[in-house]
Amino acid sequence: MEDDRISLAHGNGGRFMRELIEEVFARQLAGSQLDVQADAVAIDLGDGEVMITTDGFTVQPLEFPGGDIGSLAVHGTTNDLAVSGARPMYLTLNAFIEEGFEIARLERIVASLNTAANEAGVKISAGDTKVLRRGEGGGIYLATTGVGVRLPGVRPAMRRIRDGDVMIVSGPVGDHGTAVMLAREEFGLRGDLISDAGPVMALTEPLLALDGLRFMRDPTRGGIASIGHEIVKATGLGVRFEATIPVREPVQSVCEMLGYDPYYLACEGRVVAVIDPSQVDKALAIWRAVPTGREAARIGRIVADQQRVILETPLGGERFLEELEDDPLPRIC
Amino acid sequence: MEDDRISLAHGNGGRFMRELIEEVFARQLAGSQLDVQADAVAIDLGDGEVMITTDGFTVQPLEFPGGDIGSLAVHGTTNDLAVSGARPMYLTLNAFIEEGFEIARLERIVASLNTAANEAGVKISAGDTKVLRRGEGGGIYLATTGVGVRLPGVRPAMRRIRDGDVMIVSGPVGDHGTAVMLAREEFGLRGDLISDAGPVMALTEPLLALDGLRFMRDPTRGGIASIGHEIVKATGLGVRFEATIPVREPVQSVCEMLGYDPYYLACEGRVVAVIDPSQVDKALAIWRAVPTGREAARIGRIVADQQRVILETPLGGERFLEELEDDPLPRIC
Numbered sequence: 311m312e313d314d315r316i317s318l319a320h321g322n323g324g325r326f327m328r329e330l331i332e333e334v335f336a337r338q339l340a341g342s343q344l345d346v347q348a349d350a351v352a353i354d355l356g357d358g359e360v361m362i363t364t365d366g367f368t369v370q371p372l373e374f375p376g377g378d379i380g381s382l383a384v385h386g387t388t389n390d391l392a393v394s395g396a397r398p399m400y401l402t403l404n405a406f407i408e409e410g411f412e413i414a415r416l417e418r419i420v421a422s423l424n425t426a427a428n429e430a431g432v433k434i435s436a437g438d439t440k441v442l443r444r445g446e447g448g449g450i451y452l453a454t455t456g457v458g459v460r461l462p463g464v465r466p467a468m469r470r471i472r473d474g475d476v477m478i479v480s481g482p483v484g485d486h487g488t489a490v491m492l493a494r495e496e497f498g499l500r501g502d503l504i505s506d507a508g509p510v511m512a513l514t515e516p517l518l519a520l521d522g523l524r525f526m527r528d529p530t531r532g533g534i535a536s537i538g539h540e541i542v543k544a545t546g547l548g549v550r551f552e553a554t555i556p557v558r559e560p561v562q563s564v565c566e567m568l569g570y571d572p573y574y575l576a577c578e579g580r581v582v583a584v585i586d587p588s589q590v591d592k593a594l595a596i597w598r599a600v601p602t603g604r605e606a607a608r609i610g611r612i613v614a615d616q617q618r619v620i621l622e623t624p625l626g627g628e629r630f631l632e633e634l635e636d637d638p639l640p641r642i643c
Numbered sequence: 644m645e646d647d648r649i650s651l652a653h654g655n656g657g658r659f660m661r662e663l664i665e666e667v668f669a670r671q672l673a674g675s676q677l678d679v680q681a682d683a684v685a686i687d688l689g690d691g692e693v694m695i696t697t698d699g700f701t702v703q704p705l706e707f708p709g710g711d712i713g714s715l716a717v718h719g720t721t722n723d724l725a726v727s728g729a730r731p732m733y734l735t736l737n738a739f740i741e742e743g744f745e746i747a748r749l750e751r752i753v754a755s756l757n758t759a760a761n762e763a764g765v766k767i768s769a770g771d772t773k774v775l776r777r778g779e780g781g782g783i784y785l786a787t788t789g790v791g792v793r794l795p796g797v798r799p800a801m802r803r804i805r806d807g808d809v810m811i812v813s814g815p816v817g818d819h820g821t822a823v824m825l826a827r828e829e830f831g832l833r834g835d836l837i838s839d840a841g842p843v844m845a846l847t848e849p850l851l852a853l854d855g856l857r858f859m860r861d862p863t864r865g866g867i868a869s870i871g872h873e874i875v876k877a878t879g880l881g882v883r884f885e886a887t888i889p890v891r892e893p894v895q896s897v898c899e900m901l902g903y904d905p906y907y908l909a910c911e912g913r914v915v916a917v918i919d920p921s922q923v924d925k926a927l928a929i930w931r932a933v934p935t936g937r938e939a940a941r942i943g944r945i946v947a948d949q950q951r952v953i954l955e956t957p958l959g960g961e962r963f964l965e966e967l968e969d970d971p972l973p974r975i976c
Contacts, residue, residue, distance in 0.1 A: 323865025323909075324967025328876075347801065347877060349860060350696035350727035352793065360693070363683035364735035364788060366773040394683035402697035404786035406739070436788070440699040443973060448779040453737035455697060455769070455788035460685065468680065527682060532656025543661075544680060576656075634657025640776060 316411040321441030331439060334413065335405075338420040339427075339434045346437070353400045353435050358459030361396035363387060367452040370641040372419065374493040376486075376505030377578070379452055380423030385507050385578055386530065386643060387456040388430040392514040393526040393581060395466050396458035398430055403437040403454055408447035419450065430509045432456065448641070463518030466583075468544040470524040473614040476590045477549070480513050480581045480597050481506060481605045482556040483534055487575030487642050488564050497568060503560045507578035512600045514581060520593060522586030529582055530643055534609070535573040535631040537582050538619035541612070548617050551610040551631070553624040573621065574634055576642045584612065649744040654774030664772060667746065668738075671753040672760075672767045679770070686733045686768050691792030694729035696720060700785040703974040705752065707826040709819075709838030710911070712785055713756030718840050718911055719863065719976060720789040721763040725847040726859040726914060728799050729791035731763055736770040736787055741780035752783065763842045765789065781974070796851030799916075801877040803857040806947040809923045810882070813846050813914045813930050814839060814938045815889040816867055820908030820975050821897050830901065836893045840911035845933045847914060853926055855919030862915055863976055867942070868906040868964040870915050871952035874945070881950050884943040884964070886957040906954065907967055909975045917945065 319326040336346045345351050367383045377385075388398035403423070407416065427434055435457075489505040491497070510528060517523050527537050538549035557565075557572045565572045579602065585593045590608060597603030613620075619631040652659040669679045678684050700716045710718075721731035736756070740749065760767055768790075822838040824830070843861060850856050860870050871882035890898075890905045898905045912935065918926045923941060930936030946953075952964040 318973045319969050321864075321973065322967055322969075323863070323869045326968060327864075328966075347873065348727065349723040350694045350729060350789070350791070353693050353695050355688070355693055360686050360688055361683045362686050362733065362735060362769050362790065364737055364769045365771045366737040366739055366786070368739065368773045368775060390682040394681065396683060400695065402695060402788045404697055404699040404737070404788075406699055406701065406784055406786075436695050436697045438698045438786075440701045440784070441973070442701060442781060442784075445778070446781040448775060451739055451773070451775075451784070453699070453739075453771070453786035455735045455737075456683070457695065457790065458683070530656070531654075531660075536656045540680065633661075634655055635659060636652050636655075640651045640654065640774070 314413050316407050316409055316413065316441055318409055318441050321439060334417055334420055335437060338417060339424050344434050344437065351435050353457065355459055361391055361394055361458050361460055363390040364455040367643060368448065368641045369490060369643055370448060371493050372449055374490045374505055376489055377507040378419055378422050379450060380419035381426035382507055382578060382643060383452040383454045384423055384426035384430055385509055387454040388432055389510045389528045391456050391458040392511045393528050395518055396460045398432045398456050398458040400435040400457045401427060401432045401454050403434055405439045406442055406447055406451040407439065408442045408449055409444040411449055461515060461518055464521060464523045466523055466526045468525050471541060471545050471584050471612055473547055473612055474587055475524055475584045475612040476587050476608060477610040478583050478585060478590065478594055479607060479609045480603045482558045483529060483577055483580060484557060484561040484572035484575035486578040487639055488561045490642050491639055499564060501560050505578060506580055508602060510579060510581050513597055513603050516596045517583060517593060520589050522589030524584040526581055526583045529577045529580055531576050532634050533574040533576060534582055535619060536634055538631060539633045542617055542619060546617060548613040549610060549619045550613045551621045553622050554607055555609045556605055556607045573631060578643065647746050649740050649742055649746065649774055651742055651774050654772060667750050667753055668770060671750060672757050677767050677770065684768050686790065688792055694724055694727055694791050694793055696723040697788040698723065700976060701781060701974045702823060702976055703781060704826050705782055707823045707838055709822055710840040711752055711755050712783060713752035714759035715840055715911060715976060716785040716787045717756055717759035717763055718842055720787040721765055722843045722861045724789050724791040725844045726861050728851055729793045731765045731789050731791040733768040733790040734760060734765045734787050736767055738772045739775055739780055739784040740772065741775045741782055742777040744782055794848060794851055797854060797856045799856055799859045801858050804874060804878050804917050804945055806880055806945055807920055808857055808917045808945040809920050809941060810943040811916050811918060811923060811927055812940060812942045813936045815891045816862060816910055816913060817890060817894040817905035817908035819911040820972055821894045823975050824972055832897060834893050838911060839913055841935060843912060843914050846930055846936050849929045850916060850926060853922050855922030857917040859914055859916045862910045862913055864909055865967050866907040866909060867915055868952060869967055871964060872966045875950055875952060879950060881946040882943060882952045883946045884954045886955050887940055888942045889938055889940045906964060911976065
């Protein structure tokens with residue numbers, strides 16, 4: 311057995327597994343007061359309504375400009391709580407690690423996960439590790455479950471959406487998807503684009519004070535086009551994206567070269583909000599005052615006449631954004 | 644794309660993923676009121692102290708006598724709450740599915756998971772699905788996080804263990820590990836042994852009323868020998884297993900043939916409890932009155948003179964049970 315790589319014995323409940331958990335996970339996650347001995351641990355949630363969510367992570371490459379699978383596993387799950395109007399408090403962590411994986415790399419990933427957890431204000435409260443036989447796993451997969459408490463204010467929900475509501479986004483779309491794709495180098499493209507992956511609580515929490523807030527979602531897999539389809543499915547209304555959707559120049563270029571559509575690409579640190587038209591300016595002002603929301607923009611509106619997702623083009627035309635079928639970019643999150 | 648198998652497009656956030664989630668997961672888990680549209684959902688935990696745990700599952704073969712990876716993903720996680728003195732209430736589910744996986748098989752596994760969840764009294768409150776490229780996953784991996792509320796009575800904990808305490812087990816050990824191993828057929832052995840995988844709440848909950856209860860744990864990966872080592876590590880005391888540990892005849896035979904030690908093999912429906920000697924008879928009587936506890940037995944005691952895990956043999960000898968190093972049976976849970 312090589313000392314610097316994961317072996318099957320790291321997953322068997324014996325000495326090597328204990329050492330891996332103590333020396334990598336417990337050490338890197340020291341701030342989280344993780345009790346690696348307990349079958350289950352108590353978590354203090356105070357009096358609020360408890361919210362829960364879960365997410366799996368398979369991103370490839372495991373490390374990319376702006377993050378890695380560890381930080382992503384924190385942001386992806388805590389952001390789902392944030393857009394639901396909750397403050398994330400606890401996270402559980404499952405790691406599926408392939409035999410032969412470098413322990414130094416695992417340490418980097420767990421350290422990055424710990425930094426992201428501190429930034430998001432969550433404690434890692436429970437964890438589990440399984441080792442996959444060589445060839446039966448793509449390096450490492452993570453799954454995180456987040457528990458939080460609902461904050462006072464509006465309870466954002468799809469069913470609050472009304473005809474005439476306006477959609478805004480907190481920043482340019484597609485940075486994460488494009489940054490991960492470029493990091494793969496399989497297209498022979500290079501760029502200095504950085505993933506937008508990061509916490510969104512600074513964006514979501516102040517919006518809960520606006521009674522015109524209807525709904526929030528982070529445009530991850532499937533991008534903003536898929537949020538459009540989810541709204542159409544749930545409300546029976548239509549979504550009309552306007553020609554104002556912010557897309558960075560390198561994202562636009564890569565999409566043009568490869569025939570992708572940036573509206574289907576994943577973000578991991580953006581928020582789409584649906585707002586009563588009378589409070590859109592207020593919402594945009596709140597977001598633009600936050601570092602991660604400086605490039606916030608209005609991107610569309612809810613309409614009743616067509617039950618479709620429509621994109622208005624800069625020259626005054628329009629096209630339908632169909633529901634995503636083929637996967638343009640597998641293992642993006 | 645073949646209609647009856649998982650494709651990468653089942654993981655991309657678009658139409659195929661929505662259909663997979665609606666037609667397999669939401670349909671099979673209908674009783675759980677799973678909201679497949681929400682980013683995070685509210686869970687009602689009442690007033691008690693909230694407990695949380697998480698576990699990953701990679702068992703191979705995915706289906707074995709007495710269960711499958713779906714039922715195991717429920718029992719493994721809810722049992723960790725049960726032995727901690729909590730009543731399991733909610734479960735989140737992550738599925739990592741390999742491209743090419745048969746959808747009919749996925750349906751069987753999710754249906755079995757649903758049956759086990761109903762039996763354990765837990766609701767599946769949130770879920771996520773990722774698709775792994777063909778060759779990058781062993782069929783399907785699951786991760787579940789369980790949330791429960793601490794029950795009144797004793798708070799079982801390793802630090803309550805005292806010199807002279809007695810260890811009991813709720814039934815024969817090693818059935819799960821052996822049944823899974825035989826199902827692999829790689830040793831050319833056959834047998835009609837059935838895994839012990841199942842819920843343990845009927846065993847753990849009544850024991851909380853005994854003030855002599857110190858600690859409970861389910862002997863999964865690493866078996867009862869590893870529980871012995873965990874106790875030694877945490878308490879500085881020794882564990883002396885007696886020659887009374889119940890092992891079924893077919894488990895014993897397989898172990899003798901293959902050179903395994905049944906005390907290191909996994910159970911998925913047994914409980915080991917450490918009890919004050921004055922209440923051992925009471926605890927055994929409680930367990931023997933429960934169908935899953937009929938074969939409950941005293942298996943050892945806590946000693947102060949040797950900080951080791953010792954096994955007494957039927958002929959009056961003894962040997963050390965060392966901490967597990969090599970993995971005798973990977974992918975057992």
